[in-house]
Amino acid sequence: MNVVQVIGIEDLPIIKKGDNIAELVCKATERQGIHIQDKDIFVITHVIVSRAEGRVVNLDEVAPSEFARNIAEHSDKDPALVEVVLRESKSIRRMGNGKLITETKHGFVCANSGVDKSNVPGERNVALLPQDSDRSAEGIRQVIRTLTGCEVAVVISDTHGRPLRKGEINVAIGVAGIEALRDRKGENDLFGYVLRVKQTAIADELASAAELVIGQANEGVPAAIIRGYNYPRSENAKATDLVRPKEEDLFL
Amino acid sequence: MNVVQVIGIEDLPIIKKGDNIAELVCKATERQGIHIQDKDIFVITHVIVSRAEGRVVNLDEVAPSEFARNIAEHSDKDPALVEVVLRESKSIRRMGNGKLITETKHGFVCANSGVDKSNVPGERNVALLPQDSDRSAEGIRQVIRTLTGCEVAVVISDTHGRPLRKGEINVAIGVAGIEALRDRKGENDLFGYVLRVKQTAIADELASAAELVIGQANEGVPAAIIRGYNYPRSENAKATDLVRPKEEDLFL
Numbered sequence: 001m002n003v004v005q006v007i008g009i010e011d012l013p014i015i016k017k018g019d020n021i022a023e024l025v026c027k028a029t030e031r032q033g034i035h036i037q038d039k040d041i042f043v044i045t046h047v048i049v050s051r052a053e054g055r056v057v058n059l060d061e062v063a064p065s066e067f068a069r070n071i072a073e074h075s076d077k078d079p080a081l082v083e084v085v086l087r088e089s090k091s092i093r094r095m096g097n098g099k100l101i102t103e104t105k106h107g108f109v110c111a112n113s114g115v116d117k118s119n120v121p122g123e124r125n126v127a128l129l130p131q132d133s134d135r136s137a138e139g140i141r142q143v144i145r146t147l148t149g150c151e152v153a154v155v156i157s158d159t160h161g162r163p164l165r166k167g168e169i170n171v172a173i174g175v176a177g178i179e180a181l182r183d184r185k186g187e188n189d190l191f192g193y194v195l196r197v198k199q200t201a202i203a204d205e206l207a208s209a210a211e212l213v214i215g216q217a218n219e220g221v222p223a224a225i226i227r228g229y230n231y232p233r234s235e236n237a238k239a240t241d242l243v244r245p246k247e248e249d250l251f252l
Numbered sequence: 253m254n255v256v257q258v259i260g261i262e263d264l265p266i267i268k269k270g271d272n273i274a275e276l277v278c279k280a281t282e283r284q285g286i287h288i289q290d291k292d293i294f295v296i297t298h299v300i301v302s303r304a305e306g307r308v309v310n311l312d313e314v315a316p317s318e319f320a321r322n323i324a325e326h327s328d329k330d331p332a333l334v335e336v337v338l339r340e341s342k343s344i345r346r347m348g349n350g351k352l353i354t355e356t357k358h359g360f361v362c363a364n365s366g367v368d369k370s371n372v373p374g375e376r377n378v379a380l381l382p383q384d385s386d387r388s389a390e391g392i393r394q395v396i397r398t399l400t401g402c403e404v405a406v407v408i409s410d411t412h413g414r415p416l417r418k419g420e421i422n423v424a425i426g427v428a429g430i431e432a433l434r435d436r437k438g439e440n441d442l443f444g445y446v447l448r449v450k451q452t453a454i455a456d457e458l459a460s461a462a463e464l465v466i467g468q469a470n471e472g473v474p475a476a477i478i479r480g481y482n483y484p485r486s487e488n489a490k491a492t493d494l495v496r497p498k499e500e501d502l503f504l
Contacts, residue, residue, distance in 0.1 A: 004464045008254030094502040163415045163503035166496045167433045167453025181419045189371045201419025209461035244418045250346040251415035
């Protein structure tokens with residue numbers, strides 16, 4: 001039977017700077033009675049990766065620039081938060097309605113360069129995205145391989161709003177061991193017609209699927225295993241393959 | 253344990269005009285040994301709904317307007333296909349690079365108003381979107397309830413490209429029995445901080461999760477059951493809740 005399972009990883013401790021996420025994830029799955037297998041896909045919300053990597057900033061320790069104060073004044077935001085967002089940004093793509101849509105240094109376009117207060121302990125603390133989320137994913141993959149002997153894939157997820165459609169969805173901002181895009185060029189449909197859909201954003205779809213267990217638990221489940229999905233392996237996967245270049249984007 | 257299952261529905265016959273999809277889906281799941289349960293979510297690719305509803309057009313029977321011929325000439329498309337796309341459109345949102353991004357009569361913004369050749373038998377035939385995909389979903393839900401006595405939800409999916417990110421993902425274009433958006437306003441995070449994320453597009457995430465089994469099978473699995481996801485029920489769900497109004501969209 002063609003079944004994909006999305007399993008929430010429960011009982012992870014509160015992740016703090018210096019923690020080894022891969023090790024903690026392996027222990028938590030063991031306590032849950034889950035035996036990690038080849039081709040398991042680990043989807044991990046970026047905020048625990050950021051916390052483990054010490055990518056947390058106390059807004060009280062940030063001196064906002066004049067530009068940050070200007071923006072903050074017109075958008076009802078904390079000037080220190082705006083300053084942190086600007087520091088994490090390569091460019092501002094859109095401003096308005098109190099929103100700041102930026103391009104992160106990685107190349108992702110999202111609100112506030114992914115800087116977020118949710119699930120960060122400390123009233124004035126915010127989490128940044130991991131500096132290199134593919135490298136973070138690869139590090140986790142390597143440790144899981146060492147500890148279990150299994151070839152797994154890792155997807156680091158974030159919650160993004162999007163143009164055209166309301167509501168946020170989970171997408172991939174880091175990948176390891178799995179292609180971010182599945183190339184379908186040349187595949188046939190049921191009637192032998194060659195598919196025009198060329199690429200499926202499988203890493204984004206996996207991140208969204210994982211949110212079904214992660215989001216149910218009020219953020220108490222920060223990671224999931226997806227089992228039974230036959231994905232294209234990769235040894236040099238990059239989540240930035242999911243970034244549509246400006247010149248190919250009719251909306252930019 | 254917090255587990256969500258995505259189960260591909262196999263061995264559906266080739267769907268043709270007049271077929272009762274709900275009945276065929278119930279029979280196929282029975283043959284597969286799956287017992288339909290309360291709160292099962294059925295994700296069904298729109299093309300089989302369109303075919304069952306006779307929403308198929310033979311391009312040889314379409315007389316393209318002069319405007320359609322103009323567009324076709326500059327985009328290397330079939331003039332009859334462009335004509336069908338225009339007939340299905342409320343407005344054109346973007347044109348260029350051989351692409352036609354339109355607003356469907358329902359209000360969805362996508363390439364070619366969803367008109368597609370994939371998985372439609374007949375060399376010159378294309379499928380349109382269902383006329384009212386929420387009504388189609390509701391019809392399927394009612395029949396499944398009658399046949400099984402179970403309260404289920406139905407999501408009708410389509411494959412969409414998107415601004416900012418490469419690769420296509422599956423999204424919801426019709427819903428029944430389930431809210432398209434999950435309102436998270438006021439929910440707390442792990443540390444008691446009130447979540448700023450206000451709405452999660454759960455119907456889109458479910459459609460993407462279903463694609464993991466549907467897309468693996470080269471379109472031979474046109475429907476899936478998602479089991480174990482505790483969704484907000486609705487008796488008047490609308491997939492157009494997922495459409496971001498132009499005036500709230502920084503990119504339009």
